[in-house]
Amino acid sequence: MTDSQTEETSYGADLRDLSNARDMIICEGVSKWYGDFQALDKVSATIKEKEVVVVLGPSGGGKSTWIRCINRLEQHQEGRIVVDDVELTNDLRNIEKVRSEVGMVFQQFNLFPHLKVRDNVSLAPIWVRKKPKAEAEEQAQALLELVGIPEQADKFPGQLSGGQQQRVAIARALAMEPRIMLFDEVTSALDPEMVKEVLDIMKALARSGMTMMVVTHEMGFAKEVADRIMFMEEGQIVEVGTPEHFFTNPTEDRTKLFLSQIL
Amino acid sequence: MSEYGVEIPNVVGMPPITAPPEEPHLPPQQWLKKNLFSSTFNSVLTVVASLVILAIVRGLLMFVFNPLRQWNATAVNLRLLMTHAYPADQYIRVWFSVAVLLILASLSLVVWRVGSRIPLPDLGKRLLIMGSAGALMTVLAPFSARATVIWLLISGLVLATGLGLRQVDEERSVGSLTLAVIVGAMGVLSLWVVPFGHHSYIAQRTPRILAEPGTVDMTTKLPWTIMLIIAVTAYALGRSLRERVPIKPARTSLVLAWLLSPLILIYIVLRDPMFDMGHVISTDIPIFLVFAILGSGLLLWLAHPHTGEIGRIVAAVILLVGFGTFLTPMRMVIRILIVLLALFALAAPSFSGEKRARHRYACIWVSLIAILCWMVTAINTPSTVPVPGEFFLGGFSLTLLVAFFTLLVSFPLGVMLALARTSTMPIFRLLATGFIEFVRGIPLITILIFFSVMVPLFLPTGMAMPEITAVTIGYALFASAYLAENVRGGLQSVTRGQHEAAEAVGMTTVQKTVFIVLPQALRVAIPPLVGQTIATFKETSLLYIIGLYDLLYVAKAIVPNQTEFMGSTRENLLFVSIIYWVISYSMSKASQRLERRVGLGER
Numbered sequence: 001m002t003d004s005q006t007e008e009t010s011y012g013a014d015l016r017d018l019s020n021a022r023d024m025i026i027c028e029g030v031s032k033w034y035g036d037f038q039a040l041d042k043v044s045a046t047i048k049e050k051e052v053v054v055v056l057g058p059s060g061g062g063k064s065t066w067i068r069c070i071n072r073l074e075q076h077q078e079g080r081i082v083v084d085d086v087e088l089t090n091d092l093r094n095i096e097k098v099r100s101e102v103g104m105v106f107q108q109f110n111l112f113p114h115l116k117v118r119d120n121v122s123l124a125p126i127w128v129r130k131k132p133k134a135e136a137e138e139q140a141q142a143l144l145e146l147v148g149i150p151e152q153a154d155k156f157p158g159q160l161s162g163g164q165q166q167r168v169a170i171a172r173a174l175a176m177e178p179r180i181m182l183f184d185e186v187t188s189a190l191d192p193e194m195v196k197e198v199l200d201i202m203k204a205l206a207r208s209g210m211t212m213m214v215v216t217h218e219m220g221f222a223k224e225v226a227d228r229i230m231f232m233e234e235g236q237i238v239e240v241g242t243p244e245h246f247f248t249n250p251t252e253d254r255t256k257l258f259l260s261q262i263l
Numbered sequence: 264m265s266e267y268g269v270e271i272p273n274v275v276g277m278p279p280i281t282a283p284p285e286e287p288h289l290p291p292q293q294w295l296k297k298n299l300f301s302s303t304f305n306s307v308l309t310v311v312a313s314l315v316i317l318a319i320v321r322g323l324l325m326f327v328f329n330p331l332r333q334w335n336a337t338a339v340n341l342r343l344l345m346t347h348a349y350p351a352d353q354y355i356r357v358w359f360s361v362a363v364l365l366i367l368a369s370l371s372l373v374v375w376r377v378g379s380r381i382p383l384p385d386l387g388k389r390l391l392i393m394g395s396a397g398a399l400m401t402v403l404a405p406f407s408a409r410a411t412v413i414w415l416l417i418s419g420l421v422l423a424t425g426l427g428l429r430q431v432d433e434e435r436s437v438g439s440l441t442l443a444v445i446v447g448a449m450g451v452l453s454l455w456v457v458p459f460g461h462h463s464y465i466a467q468r469t470p471r472i473l474a475e476p477g478t479v480d481m482t483t484k485l486p487w488t489i490m491l492i493i494a495v496t497a498y499a500l501g502r503s504l505r506e507r508v509p510i511k512p513a514r515t516s517l518v519l520a521w522l523l524s525p526l527i528l529i530y531i532v533l534r535d536p537m538f539d540m541g542h543v544i545s546t547d548i549p550i551f552l553v554f555a556i557l558g559s560g561l562l563l564w565l566a567h568p569h570t571g572e573i574g575r576i577v578a579a580v581i582l583l584v585g586f587g588t589f590l591t592p593m594r595m596v597i598r599i600l601i602v603l604l605a606l607f608a609l610a611a612p613s614f615s616g617e618k619r620a621r622h623r624y625a626c627i628w629v630s631l632i633a634i635l636c637w638m639v640t641a642i643n644t645p646s647t648v649p650v651p652g653e654f655f656l657g658g659f660s661l662t663l664l665v666a667f668f669t670l671l672v673s674f675p676l677g678v679m680l681a682l683a684r685t686s687t688m689p690i691f692r693l694l695a696t697g698f699i700e701f702v703r704g705i706p707l708i709t710i711l712i713f714f715s716v717m718v719p720l721f722l723p724t725g726m727a728m729p730e731i732t733a734v735t736i737g738y739a740l741f742a743s744a745y746l747a748e749n750v751r752g753g754l755q756s757v758t759r760g761q762h763e764a765a766e767a768v769g770m771t772t773v774q775k776t777v778f779i780v781l782p783q784a785l786r787v788a789i790p791p792l793v794g795q796t797i798a799t800f801k802e803t804s805l806l807y808i809i810g811l812y813d814l815l816y817v818a819k820a821i822v823p824n825q826t827e828f829m830g831s832t833r834e835n836l837l838f839v840s841i842i843y844w845v846i847s848y849s850m851s852k853a854s855q856r857l858e859r860r861v862g863l864g865e866r
Contacts, residue, residue: 073763100769110764114782123778124768130568132617169764176768 018227021048024180024211025070029079032065032235039065040076041235049179052212054222054243057232058258063215066232067182070213071102084179100128103173107185109165111157111172117144118153121172129176136175143171147201163194170201181205183214219262223247231255317403324404327837335474336828337838339462341483343821344838347657347812349533351482353648356535357660358486360528365490366497367520372440373501374513377856380436387428394422444495451491454484523634525667530641534655537647543640551636554600558632559625561604565611566621578608596639600632613773642732654731657812659842665735665813666800672739673799677746678785682776684747685754695747702744708805710737715809731811742799749795753788754780786861793854797847804843814839 025047032040039062047053055063068074069081072088072095081088083098112120121140125131131139144150147167149160157165166186173181183202187195199221206212206225216222222229222243229246231239231254239252250256289297299309326332337344346357372378397418401411453459461475478484530536565574582605588598607628614624646655656664683695702710714737715730722728757780765775785792804815812821818835822828 071767073766096769096771099767102767104767106760106764106767108760110758110760112761112764112779112783114786124770126616126620127613127774127778128769128771130616130620133619172768 018048018051021050023047023082024049024051024084025213026082027066027070027079028081030066030069030076030081031078032069032074032076039235040069042079043232043235043237044079045230045237045240047211047213049211050209051227052206052210052214052225053228053230054226055213055215055230055232056217056219056222056246056258057238061232062235063232064184065235067104067184067213067215070180070182071099071104073104100124100176101178102180102182103176103178104182104184105166105169105173105186107188109157109162109169109189111165111168113157115156116153117149117155117157117160117168120157120168121175124172125175140171140175143174144168146174147171148197161194162190163197166190166194166198167201170198170205174205180211180213183212183216185215185217187216187218217262219247231258233258320400321403324400326833328404328406332834333828333831334834335460335462336822336825336831337834338460339474339828340817340822340825340835341462343658344814344817344835345659347661347817348650349656349660350649353535354482356532356648358490360532361486361490362493363524363528363532365494367517367524369494369497370501371517371521373498373505374510374517378438378440381439381442382433382436383428383431384433386437386442387425387431390421390425390428392425394418394420394425397421440498444491447491447494451484451488454479454487522671525664526634526638526641529656529664530638530644533648534646535648536641536644538640538644547636547640550594550597550600551632554604554632555629558600558604558607559629562607562611562625562628563621565608566615566624568615570612570615574612575609578605578611581605581608596636599635603632603635604628610773613771613777654729654812658817659814661731661806661812662800662803662814665731665738665803665806668735669739669742669799669803670796672736673742673746676739676743678750678781680743680747681750681754684751699744699747702741703748705741707738707741707802708808710741711805711809713737715811734806734809734811738799738803742795745795745798746792749788749791750784752791753784753786756787757783789854789858789861793850793857797850800850801843801847814842 023046025045027043027045030040030043031038041062043062043066045053055067057063065074069076069088070083076088084101086094086098086101088094088098111117112123115123118137118140121143122133122136125136125139126133129136141150141153144153147170149164149167152160152164152168157168160168169186186202187198190198195218199218202212202214202221203225214221214226224243226243228240229243230237231246231250231252233254239246239250239255241250246255247259250259300306342349342351342354349357395418398415401414401418404411404414406414455478458477459479461477461480463480561577564570565578581601585598585602585605588601607624611624615621648655654661680695680699683691684699686692686695711734714733718733718737719728719730761779761783762775765779770778803813806813807815807819810816818839819832822835823830823832
């Protein structure tokens with residue numbers, strides 16, 4: 001639906017030069033198994049500061065597993081992941097530090113149903129960032145304004161539409177003032193007419209210079225916003241390139257097959 | 264189907280927002296036909312069921328109103344059933360406690376805005392039903408001609424009121440609380456005018472029963488009248504203040520008052536303790552002050568966001584010291600305080616924050632140990648109220664007392680056990696699972712007997728524990744195992760996504776548990792938790808078997824053994840069951856209300 005609207009857009013990668021930016025996320029030979037099934041197979045990639053990376057690929061290809069490894073919701077078994085100069089090990093303090101630097105938005109929103117929207121957003125800043133309550137609530141209100149739903153602050157998540165809930169989830173992640181944002185198929189559980197309102201916020205966020213990793217099936221978004229696209233299949237990164245390269249001139253056969261199926 | 268056929272063309276542009284078709288209000292004959300006599304089978308069922316119900320009601324009435332029944336056994340022994348041997352000349356203490364509880368109840372009604380409007384015609388309908396039921400029962404019951412006439416007149420009066428109210432405009436309504444006050448006032452008024460009889464048990468060297476015609480004794484009707492006035496006044500006062508007081512602090516302080524008032528009522532008001540002031544000043548207060556000042560200083564420092572790693576080390580050292588104190592002879596309260604301080608210290612970084620948050624944390628610490636120290640002092644202080652037997656309360660008050668303390672202890676314990684059982688740390692999981700499975704595998708009565716007989720034998724020399732305390736501890740352990748399983752069910756209902764969302768914003772495990780997981784889990788667990796609460800309340804009757812003077816003991820073993828009331832067991836048992844039922848049913852009702860309330864935000 002959104003694809004048709006962004007058909008003519010220029011590709012994001014032309015717009016900026018990130019070669020001198022510092023490395024935000026470094027993955028080296030990251031592997032992970034669920035039992036005998038290998039979900040990630042020596043994934044190596046470096047993501048620069050302010051870069052927007054879109055991860056594409058068929059379901060079960062390891063995209064979600066990978067970005068969930070980056071804030072340690074999943075544990076990788078081999079290789080190394082360094083986020084903002086902190087290496088993810090079993091040390092709890094490192095994990096908590098990384099998690100407070102990395103915002104994440106989920107497919108199923110995962111808002112806290114027993115808290116009002118405002119408290120959903122301000123809870124973590126108060127208790128994790130140790131902000132004064134008044135300041136945190138003020139910030140929450142500002143963020144809700146940013147995502148366009150300031151009037152819903154006193155409602156419970158169950159009273160909002162899916163798109164509104166996902167926007168609250170983005171506000172909640174932004175309230176921690178993260179340096180990196182991870183988006184895990186954030187529009188997949190939304191009704192089509194709500195996809196755009198969420199994508200628009202993500203685009204604005206990308207333009208503001210946030211480092212972002214986005215797992216999505218929205219090709220239009222990938223074309224327009226991504227600096228780089230990574231294509232994953234069977235736990236491996238098959239192809240990496242600018243959106244222009246990826247959509248017009250892919251080199252790998254598997255990428256071509258994938259594109260032919262979805263476009 | 265046909266509705267759809269008509270509706271669909273209109274739907275396309277804009278869904279028509281129309282109210283659902285009103286359920287036609289059937290006149291009684293049609294309602295009966297539709298619901299009770301719709302088919303042959305249904306009619307037979309209705310007739311048979313009605314006959315069975317009539318037979319049961321008739322049997323019950325024949326039992327209750329049989330002239331052979333010794334209902335004066337219950338009437339004479341009401342005081343015994345309520346408080347057992349509590350001395351009559353000290354009864355003002357009991358009334359004071361009842362008044363405090365009534366005031367708390369009234370204020371709670373105000374603060375939680377309990378009460379609804381009942382339309383008068385609806386009330387009329389209910390009165391009609393009650394009036395007809397009353398008339399039917401009067402006909403069925405084996406009354407004397409005079410009593411039958413009186414009851415028929417009363418039923419007729421109710422019927423007439425009902426009929427009158429049916430005619431009133433639909434808009435007019437009456438508050439349910441007003442109604443409750445009217446009913447209560449009628450009850451109290453009846454104490455002054457209706458010749459219930461003048462019963463009392465005079466426990467002199469040769470006990471004597473006083474049973475004279477007339478209205479009830481002044482020591483009964485006067486206090487109840489005052490209680491009603493106090494409750495209504497408290498409600499009215501609360502009502503007038505409601506708009507001027509912020510709601511949230513009011514609710515919090517009321518909950519605290521509910522939790523604390525039994526401790527104060529029992530240990531100060533009812534027991535009139537004789538404090539050993541020298542000991543209190545030389546030992547108890549200094550211990551409290553040391554822990555309050557040093558502890559809150561330590562916690563303020565630990566809860567500072569910049570304290571960091573050194574704080575955790577300090578907390579761990581305190582925990583080790585706390586466990587170490589169990590190896591050396593020392594006051595029990597000091598050991599408990601050190602371990603408690605260590606737990607607070609360990610959790611401190613999770614609740615650290617700005618100045619207010621830290622002060623609040625320290626305040627919680629100080630108030631918690633204040634209550635703890637107060638309890639230890641109060642329990643160890645002898646009572647001055649002269650009571651025969653070991654414990655100063657009995658009957659219904661003992662039942663309430665044991666139930667309250669059991670629940671007070673077992674709720675936090677149960678939540679902690681459930682958390683331990685679902686924890687990722689194997690040692691906690693193992694201990695909790697072992698405890699729960701062990702306790703659940705033992706009959707309650709075994710545990711009660713063990714704690715009443717065996718535990719006092721195992722206590723170190725010099726340490727005495729009243730039987731009632733030992734039994735309550737045992738019962739609390741038992742109840743906590745069951746509560747833990749209910750809470751665990753709630754914990755499992757919290758989705759993986761909620762855990763991940765909390766983790767993804769960087770919350771520690773403690774924060775995640777306190778702010779995200781437990782509120783949701785407990786909400787889901789309300790129905791089974793209330794079930795367990797009711798069961799816990801009712802099963803206090805097992806105290807009877809180990810020989811504590813609870814409500815059932817008094818009703819079953821004491822009253823029927825009085826020379827005058829030999830064999831009045833059945834009357835007393837029926838009376839006692841009604842008391843148990845009323846309390847349990849109100850708990851059940853309250854829980855339904857609670858469920859609706861907390862369900863609001865979720866949906």
